[in-house]
Amino acid sequence: MSEDNKDDTSSLSRRTFIGACAAVPLTGAVADLAMASTADGTQGAAASSGAPSTMSFDVLVVGSGGSGLRAAVYAMRAGNLSVAVVSKTMPTRSATCMAEGGINGVISYPGQKDSLDSHAFDTVKGSDYLGDQDCIDFFVEKASEAVRETDFWGTPYSRAKDGRIDQRFMAGHQFPRTNYSADKTGHALLHSNFDYALGAGVKFLIDYQLLDVGVEDGVCTGVVMRNLKTGEIVPVRARAVIMATGGYTRIFWTRTSTPFIATGDGTAAALRAGLPFKDPEMIQFHPTGVAHGGVLITEAARGEGGYLLNNKGERFMQRYAPGKMELAPRDITARAIETEIAEGRGFGEGMTAYVLIDLRHLGREKIIERLPQIRHVGLMFENIDLIDQPLPIRSTAHYSMGGIDVINFHTMETAMPGLFACGECGCESIHGANRLGGNSLAAAMVTGKEAGIAAAAYAAKAQMPDDKALQRLADQWRDHFRENTARTKGTPFTEIRDRMAQVLWDGMGIYRTEKGLAATVEALRDLHAEYRTASIGNAGQVYNSAYTHYIEVGNLLTLARCAALAALDRRESRGAHTRVDYPKRNDKDYLHHNLVSLKGDELVLNQRPVTIVRFKPEERNY
């Protein structure tokens, strides 16, 4: 093909033709419509004055996933407040849009057997009794409200014949209470909330990366952000800040189902600002993700009758769950897969070791008809057609139960006045040691709303803080950029990221031991030190995504160190936290939340008892 027509085929010449026609529009030249197109979201109260003074908002929401959008709408509703949502990407690129299964909430209708009590009990039991029961009671009631309200806001829910929202069963629930929109519930929920926020006039600051939270006299004064478009580092004053930055599962980098943005930036910033990181060791694993990259293979693959095979071609689940085989619960299946790999019955090695999922016996038709999405994922990520070949899979990190310590679940306040947290980055704690499917979208809707209401009420009474602390922090970050991007030697930081993931997968993954965790704590400390001298490879100002990612990796290292410390100290097995050396739950010594704080560069671990109200801890059997 010659240079000239490389971009040009017959379909393109058609386009060129139509393009030429467009220059003489049939309907003639009509006066251009005046369209609202304010260049971007930088309409902060002070920004429009022209002078480079500090931007300021009454309520600033950091993160535009489901929780952040809900918070913003509710903060707007208070009236008379300037509200903005910050996002390091275009607003809809969040984890929320990836959720497929559904959102939990009991809906009453004639003949309904389900109840709020039942949802509360299932959530408490699912949490392996680490969830706070007063908070869970509040949550289930508000979850039910949130489902009805989002329906009213426009979420397109799948429907039952009588016109109510249809509900499906999810593992760990006694009743079908998961409301859904086909297999794209999170997407539908995110976009309907985004639309609603647009309609409500919420402002968006797009392509701004949160760096740190400003604090003066123990009060939150706003945030320091980096304008990715220009590279500018800007202090932003706010009477109230709502953190809604999502989870930190990317500590496992390629072994997670979550998006690239799930780097725990808000949690790390809150930690640096002095707040504790609650239950950091609690990370949920899903048994099946593709071997390369961790993208989820949903439960449907096993539900429809898929086999799990090791390198001997055996259906190894007969060793672990002979009754249920591949239909065993998530945690048992995940452990089985890791055992096979650890004992040499997997394929490959290191982070890309795997076992196989085999659907061939289901036949072409059933695969095409019932499992098109899974077949597509196989083709995209492994170049494998499940009709002809089994697919390499392995467990994958899926959800962060731990997060910023929220001390009042009615308001989503933290211990720092002016700073609120909601969604996956906050820990109230609803999910305890293990989140039930469908409960996190519900939590994002509920906690976002409560944070929005409370932050607005707080902001209405609070003073606009001064920007002294913020200016200082901004200066530090400007130095940080200059110093770190100037280095031309050193290990590429992405290599450190990959080593961190490997260390964590081996030492703090599905199986954990005293020895492994102690080694992980050490290894992470070394990696963190090496990170500080690593090379970034780009010193540019405009949209320097290498530097953006460098900051993210630093946050992940900090959060991983907290998690390893807490995991080492939790000498029991509870929910997602499995200690080979302590296989039983130990309520006598460990019925408490772990709280990790940063003092200088040292981590400090504290405990807080779990709130038990109605449901006495008992053994968790299904």
Next chain:
Amino acid sequence: MRTITFDIDRFDGTRSWTQSYAFEYDPTLTVLGSLIRIKEQQDPSLNFTASCRCAICGSCAVRVNGNAVLACDTRLDTVLKQWGADTLHISPIGNFKVISDLVVDWGDKIERLRSAKPGLKAKKEFSADSGCQQSPADFAKIQKQWDCILCGSCASECNKLTDNDRDFLEPFVYTHANRYAQDSRSADGMVHVKEMVKQGLWKCLHCMECVTKCPKQIAPAADIAAMRAMAFAAGNTDGKGPRHAEAFRTDLENTGRLNEVRLVPRTEGLIDAATGRMGFTYRMLKHGKLGALEAAELYLTDNKPIEGIDGLRKIIRYERDGK
């Protein structure tokens, strides 16, 4: 070793250039996987965006040889075969302001999205406390439009936008408006339609690039058509667009053929057409695209009805009158 080359359009805020990156062929790669490999193994300064890597967040649309694709949902092999070449040209999606390399600016696009009046205004009988009712069939009517992931692919090659984006919106904006216009829960779907009429609804050129490019198989052009039909049904027949559509239908009903000579005056009015189209008509005549006598005759006498015109008229009447 088979080598693949990506010629990538670069931009650092001031300078633009095209940079070639060669890498080893790997059949397991997607276009996004290839970009990540280039960034992590060759050039950390390369900028692009991606988040979910499984075709649901909409971050990763780029152009491969001038055509928008979702990078994470396009296998390298597929595009190599499609273009029959081992060198591909990668550029940012079109009709967007470029921030850097393959990264585009969504700031003003989001402001334009607001003009669809997004967000449901539900009927009076529904409430936030009790939610809404909707039949499975009515849900199915809006389901496709809700698949939009705001990746921008539909806007990338939209010819109307390229020509003039001040009197037309990105195709996804019309899709957004239509999902509320068609929603049985909406108090008044026409709110969205009326707004879209003001914002270029009749200006779509039907080039169908949006339909071809949507990675979710949505047809924004069909959403535009659906809202035009709603506008018509609500008696919103004034203006050039509606008159143009009406002229098409009149011609088809009369003779089964378009009378291009009558089309313009019918659409724009005789005076406007005569004054505004002189130059265009002259050029057509000059280049032999139109014979003067032929045109005059066509204007005065119209086409002869085609064979089977009765059948066609039946279809048109059925469509219009429902009988």
